[in-house]
Amino acid sequence: MRLAFREAMMGFQRAPLLSALSIITIGFSLFAFGLFGLVALNIRNAVQQVEERVEIRAFLTDGTPVEAAAAAVGDVSGFPEVLKAEFVSKEQALVLAKRELKEFREEFDASVLPASIDVRLKDGYRDPRTVAAVAARLRAYPFVDEVRYGDDWVEKVYRLRNIATVAGIALGLAFAAVSVIIIGATIRMTVLSRAREIAIMRMVGATDSFVRSPFLIEGFTKGILGGLMALFLTWAAHQIISSQLIETQFFDPKLSMLGVAAGALIGALGSALSVGRHLRDV
Amino acid sequence: MSEAKAPGIIRFSGVTKEYPRTGTALAGVSLEIAKGEFVFLTGPSGSGKSTLLKMIYLEERPSHGDVKVSGVLASSARGGDVATLRRKLGIVFQDFRLLEDRTAEQNVSFALEVIGTPRTAIGPKVARALAQVGLASKAASLPRELSGGEQQRVAIARALVNDPFVLIADEPTGNLDERATRGIFQLLREINGAGTAVVMATHDLELIRRSGLRTIELNRGQMVFDSAAEARPAEDNA
Ligand SMILES: Nc1ncnc2c1ncn2[C@@H]1O[C@H](COP(=O)(O)OP(=O)(O)O)[C@@H](O)[C@H]1O
Ligand SMILES: [Mg+2]
Numbered sequence: 001m002r003l004a005f006r007e008a009m010m011g012f013q014r015a016p017l018l019s020a021l022s023i024i025t026i027g028f029s030l031f032a033f034g035l036f037g038l039v040a041l042n043i044r045n046a047v048q049q050v051e052e053r054v055e056i057r058a059f060l061t062d063g064t065p066v067e068a069a070a071a072a073v074g075d076v077s078g079f080p081e082v083l084k085a086e087f088v089s090k091e092q093a094l095v096l097a098k099r100e101l102k103e104f105r106e107e108f109d110a111s112v113l114p115a116s117i118d119v120r121l122k123d124g125y126r127d128p129r130t131v132a133a134v135a136a137r138l139r140a141y142p143f144v145d146e147v148r149y150g151d152d153w154v155e156k157v158y159r160l161r162n163i164a165t166v167a168g169i170a171l172g173l174a175f176a177a178v179s180v181i182i183i184g185a186t187i188r189m190t191v192l193s194r195a196r197e198i199a200i201m202r203m204v205g206a207t208d209s210f211v212r213s214p215f216l217i218e219g220f221t222k223g224i225l226g227g228l229m230a231l232f233l234t235w236a237a238h239q240i241i242s243s244q245l246i247e248t249q250f251f252d253p254k255l256s257m258l259g260v261a262a263g264a265l266i267g268a269l270g271s272a273l274s275v276g277r278h279l280r281d282v
Numbered sequence: 283m284s285e286a287k288a289p290g291i292i293r294f295s296g297v298t299k300e301y302p303r304t305g306t307a308l309a310g311v312s313l314e315i316a317k318g319e320f321v322f323l324t325g326p327s328g329s330g331k332s333t334l335l336k337m338i339y340l341e342e343r344p345s346h347g348d349v350k351v352s353g354v355l356a357s358s359a360r361g362g363d364v365a366t367l368r369r370k371l372g373i374v375f376q377d378f379r380l381l382e383d384r385t386a387e388q389n390v391s392f393a394l395e396v397i398g399t400p401r402t403a404i405g406p407k408v409a410r411a412l413a414q415v416g417l418a419s420k421a422a423s424l425p426r427e428l429s430g431g432e433q434q435r436v437a438i439a440r441a442l443v444n445d446p447f448v449l450i451a452d453e454p455t456g457n458l459d460e461r462a463t464r465g466i467f468q469l470l471r472e473i474n475g476a477g478t479a480v481v482m483a484t485h486d487l488e489l490i491r492r493s494g495l496r497t498i499e500l501n502r503g504q505m506v507f508d509s510a511a512e513a514r515p516a517e518d519n520a
Contacts, residue, residue: 205368206396
């Protein structure tokens with residue numbers, strides 16, 4: 001094993017440029033995964049936060065009797081999807097608006113804002129379709145003027161997340177394929193430069209797995225180095241985005257380790273795929 | 283085969299080898315080599331000597347017929363069997379096949395390192411093998427610092443270091459001058475004297491004639507002469 005490890009290290013020395021290239025492509029492959037993974041993770045977090053706040057607001061026509069509104073609140077509270085329904089009078093709406101939009105405090109007066117019924121949905125019923133269904137039922141009340149909710153922007157965020165995921169996987173796979181090809185080329189070079197040594201190993205009865213192991217170790221090591229590089233790049237990107245744009249969340253340590261392990265897997269797989277083929281030519 | 287001689291450690295039964303492009307390299311070769319025997323293999327260039335030797339160390343497999351070496355059948359041997367068998371064989375070539383960036387000693391120890399011999403066992407074995415070939419004093423020399431004959435001795439030491447039951451030598455003196463040739467042949471005789479079988483391919487008819495050892499001659503892949511069969515014609519049809 002020690003001998004195999006020494007041989008693996010010598011492989012780096014024999015082809016430093018190709019070795020560096022292998023590490024870099026593995027790094028970029030996982031960086032692509034990482035970056036889009038980060039986007040997907042943060043969109044998911046954002047969507048979750050938004051979902052928790054999803055409110056449907058049914059604005060009431062002016063002059064709606066309070067009793068009618070109260071009866072409607074009772075009704076709506078009974079919907080299976082609904083967590084809480086609440087009547088908000090014109091006055092309350094004004095107070096809320098003033099609190100939320102301090103800059104425009106002077107612009108509001110009681111006549112601007114309509115009264116409304118604010119509805120919060122139960123967890124698990126906050127997807128775009130259910131929201132739309134509940135909104136439609138609210139709209140059926142004659143005194144409901146207009147219903148507002150997350151509209152379809154929640155759906156847009158979902159779609160964005162899917163696009164990010166697909167793009168990340170596609171780009172990551174492309175880089176992974178390139179790194180497998182480069183690892184193959186590196187191994188081909190190493191096998192050729194060590195042809196005599198390998199032939200002697202076989203002549204004296206070294207097992208196939210022994211002859212292979214330095215190449216697998218070499219690929220594995222490159223994969224780990226590429227994985228660490230990707231982890232660093234992703235982390236750096238995360239830092240920049242967090243400080244310049246918006247606060248984002250990074251992968252937890254377990255997921256980070258999984259990324260590095262994926263690098264090791266790409267490296268070892270790339271080696272395993274080509275080493276047998278090239279060794280046959282010796 | 284019913285003879286009262288030592289049991290065969292190498293047996294070819296009707297072995298034919300066809301290469302994809304060049305055609306038949308061996309045609310219906312049957313032979314048996316006994317434990318501790320010395321056998322010359324001769325014949326013109328391209329007659330199939332190297333191919334026959336490759337069959338012994340399972341570098342090539344027969345197209346027809348079968349080869350049995352130390353209980354291993356070529357027709358059913360797997361990768362692991364080949365590796366195990368080769369640990370019990372010594373192989374040397376005309377071109378020595380040494381690693382240029384390693385000393386004589388390192389070249390010999392390499393053969394043990396790559397088959398997982400324990401570190402502590404390697405030193406003494408290597409020293410013994412180098413002494414056996416008369417190169418104890420050149421252990422630290424690189425191949426380029428050695429003469430052709432000495433380089434071949436390093437290769438022989440490497441072949442011997444794991445105590446093989448047979449030494450396979452493919453024209454081991456082909457690159458050597460007269461004096462070095464005699465030295466290497468003498469060494470092979472000594473190795474054979476210690477109980478190791480030797481199968482040596484050579485063009486050197488003079489060497490063969492003087493030695494009086496068993497000789498097998500090939501021509502265009504056919505076995506055209508076997509001095510052992512000549513002495514015991516009955517075995518010819520065995
Ligand atoms: N690997 C190979 N592929 C194709 N033909 C081969 C190969 N090795 C040997 N031959 C052919 O087989 C024949 C015997 O070759 P070889 O055994 O090397 O003869 P020798 O060692 O007696 O000179 C030759 O015609 C040679 O061209
Ligand atoms: Mg030959």
